[in-house]
Structures are given as structure tokens and as C-alpha cells.
Amino acid sequence: MMRRFLNKLRFKMLELRGLTDLPVIPSSATSSRQSLDERELYPHLFPNYKPEPIPEITVGSIITWFLIKLGLLILILWFLFERFRLQEYWLVGLGVIWLIVVYPAFMQYQRFKVQTRILQANTLCAKCRHFDETGHFCKLLDEHVSLTYTPCGGESWEANQRFNQDDDDGETFS
Numbered sequence: 001m002m003r004r005f006l007n008k009l010r011f012k013m014l015e016l017r018g019l020t021d022l023p024v025i026p027s028s029a030t031s032s033r034q035s036l037d038e039r040e041l042y043p044h045l046f047p048n049y050k051p052e053p054i055p056e057i058t059v060g061s062i063i064t065w066f067l068i069k070l071g072l073l074i075l076i077l078w079f080l081f082e083r084f085r086l087q088e089y090w091l092v093g094l095g096v097i098w099l100i101v102v103y104p105a106f107m108q109y110q111r112f113k114v115q116t117r118i119l120q121a122n123t124l125c126a127k128c129r130h131f132d133e134t135g136h137f138c139k140l141l142d143e144h145v146s147l148t149y150t151p152c153g154g155e156s157w158e159a160n161q162r163f164n165q166d167d168d169d170g171e172t173f174s
């Protein structure tokens with residue numbers, strides 16, 4: 001209930017900033033409750049979303065920025081701790097690393113997971129054996145996929161095993 005209210009509040013704020021003109025996810029894609037939540041979260045999680053073939057975040061980008069920020073921060077903290085003899089405040093250093101490096105990476109990963117769920121519900125590529133979930137790209141053509149871009153246009157699509165297994169529970173495809 002509280003989460004729903006906060007999402008609505010965030011959406012209103014984005015609306016005031018003119019950032020809510022985004023693609024709508026069909027309600028039939030998933031269960032109605034999940035779909036509604038995603039539609040509410042989508043503008044909040046992707047306020048700068050543009051329907052372009054390059055994904056906003058991937059596991060690779062999260063790990064790269066994590067390592068870059070961690071490396072720089074360790075150097076800066078090491079310099080400050082040595083320069084001002086702050087060794088007894090090492091816990092503060094850990095807190096700074098958590099705030100600047102670990103927590104943002106965790107939040108990015110949560111956004112990435114939502115982005116993956118949106119692709120799974122709305123694209124052909126997500127059900128193809130050539131789709132790479134960690135980078136949101138097509139392994140066959142080595143191109144990124146998005147809600148609005150299917151690199152092969154559907155011509156090279158092949159059902160992945162997981163999709164076939166899910167399918168066995170419901171309809172049968174020939």
C-alpha cells in the first residue's frame with residue numbers, strides 16, 4: 001500500500017518534469033497486478049528512457065562502474081587516511097564505500113532486473129535461444145535488442161529451451 005503510494009508520488013513528480021511520455025506495457029503481458037506495478041515503476045526506474053537499440057544498463061556496465069568507482073575510492077580513502085592519520089575511523093571508510101559503490105550498484109542491478117522482465121514480457125528476442133539476458137543483446141548478430149528493435153526482424157528467431165519447457169505447460173507450438 002505504502003509502496004504503491006510512493007510510486008504514484010514519484011510518477012506525479014516525473015509528470016511535472018514532463019518525463020512520463022513513455023511506452024505503455026500491455027496489461028495482457030503478465031498478471032494484472034504485476035503489470036500494473038511495472039507500469040507504475042517503469043517511468044520511475046527509467047526516467048530517461050529513449051526507444052533506442054542500446055540498453056541503458058547491463059550486468060557488464062554495472063560491474064565496470066563498480067570496479068572503477070571502487071578502485072578510485074580506495075585510492076582516495078587510502079590517501080586521506082594516511083595524510084590525516086585517520087586509521088581508527090576505518091569503519092567510516094567502509095560506510096563510504098557502501099554508500100558510493102555497493103548501494104548504487106545494487107540499485108542498478110534491481111533496475112536491470114526490471115528492465116529484463118519488461119523485455120521478457122514484450123519482445124520476441126527474450127524468448128529466442130540467441131538472446132543474452134545479461135547484456136540484452138543478440139548473440140547471433142552481436143547487436144543490442146530493445147522494446148522497439150529486433151535486429152533480425154524475427155527471421156532468425158529460434159525458441160529457447162526454457163521457453164519450450166514453459167510452453168509444454170500450456171499451448172503447444174508446432
Ligand code: SF4
Binds near residue numbers: 126137156
Ligand atoms: S536471432 Fe533475432 S529474434 Fe533471436 S535474439 Fe537475435 S535478433 Fe532476436
